[in-house]
Amino acid sequence: MANATIHVDIVSAEGEIFAGEAEMVFVPAKEGELGITPRHAPLLTLIKAGEVRVKTAEGETSVYVGGGALEVQPRRVTILADTAMRAHDLDEAAALAAKQRAEEALAGAADKIDQAHALAELAQAAAQLKLLEKLRRTRG
Numbered sequence: 001m002a003n004a005t006i007h008v009d010i011v012s013a014e015g016e017i018f019a020g021e022a023e024m025v026f027v028p029a030k031e032g033e034l035g036i037t038p039r040h041a042p043l044l045t046l047i048k049a050g051e052v053r054v055k056t057a058e059g060e061t062s063v064y065v066g067g068g069a070l071e072v073q074p075r076r077v078t079i080l081a082d083t084a085m086r087a088h089d090l091d092e093a094a095a096l097a098a099k100q101r102a103e104e105a106l107a108g109a110a111d112k113i114d115q116a117h118a119l120a121e122l123a124q125a126a127a128q129l130k131l132l133e134k135l136r137r138t139r140g
Contacts, residue, residue, distance in 0.1 A: 004039070005022060007077070008022045008079075010065070010081060010084055011079070011081065012081040013082075013083075014083070017084045018061060018063055021056065022054045024055040027077075028052070029047050031045075034070070040077075041074075043071070043072040046068070046069055047065060047067060047079065049127035049128075050064075050130075051063070051064060051087065051130075051131045051134070052065050062088075062131065063086055063087060065082070065083070066083035087135055090128050098125040099126065106118035
């Protein structure tokens with residue numbers, strides 16, 4: 001029982017980011033972080049921009065997702081991400097530039113649609129920067 005695993009697929013429009021067996025998966029759901037283990041109850045929910053952590057027998061893998069959907073079955077977890085990339089592939093300069101552009105767009109937003117779009121971009125940039133800061137702290 002201690003070695004039970006669950007199959008995890010993380011995909012986006014760009015392609016497959018992760019596929020493999022995991023002991024546990026942590027996902028930033030809209031209502032808070034979820035911890036998913038083998039034989040978890042079925043679940044379908046939206047996810048927000050943030051870090052997905054996949055704990056395997058070899059260690060832990062971090063993946064940035066820009067939002068999307070999560071489906072959990074007793075033996076399978078599927079994450080369909082709007083955008084996704086491995087944490088070590090994140091570009092801090094690009095995230096800072098995106099944050100600045102989103103803040104400028106928010107300041108000049110003429111209607112609610114422009115404002116919502118700018119807020120979504122700002123949330124994604126902030127999530128990327130938060131993950132980069134976490135990685136920097138864990139590396140030393």
